[in-house]
Amino acid sequence: MTTDQTSTSERQIPARASTVGPGWAALLGQLHRDLAALDPAYRIEEFATKFGGLRITTADRFEGGEFDGEFANRATALTDAAESAAEQTCEMCGRPGRPRFHGDQHHTWIITLCEICHSMPRTTANSPLRLRRRAVI
Numbered sequence: 001m002t003t004d005q006t007s008t009s010e011r012q013i014p015a016r017a018s019t020v021g022p023g024w025a026a027l028l029g030q031l032h033r034d035l036a037a038l039d040p041a042y043r044i045e046e047f048a049t050k051f052g053g054l055r056i057t058t059a060d061r062f063e064g065g066e067f068d069g070e071f072a073n074r075a076t077a078l079t080d081a082a083e084s085a086a087e088q089t090c091e092m093c094g095r096p097g098r099p100r101f102h103g104d105q106h107h108t109w110i111i112t113l114c115e116i117c118h119s120m121p122r123t124t125a126n127s128p129l130r131l132r133r134r135a136v137i
Helices: 002-010 013-019 022-038 069-086 115-119 128-136
Strands: 044-050 053-058 098-103 108-113
Touching (some): 013 022, 013 044, 022 053, 053 069, 108 115
Antiparallel strands (some): 044 053, 098 108
16 A cells, blocks of 8 residues: 555656756645645646646546546646746746746756846756756656
């Protein structure tokens, strides 16, 4: 039983939250609570960043051998709302932001940033988001 709980917790939002910037922590925490309220054993099938936003898909759930369409609809509505919110929330600080191009002559990616975080000088070679982006994509 412990193995199942460990396996489940490894496939939930908290296990993936460290792969994105701290500005999305509150958004992901709320999504986790909302999904856990639907099903404490929910599982994430896909968790990725793309074009300055999140892409999150929950695994299908079956009750008594039957596909649980109600869970799928409700979980999809929650993940869609979180994805939309991420595209308007600075990934670094959580303030309102928008997707922006970021990078150097070798790598370019899109990240959602507010005006303040966008204007902050940072070395792209050592940027933790640059390293994470390369690892995630």
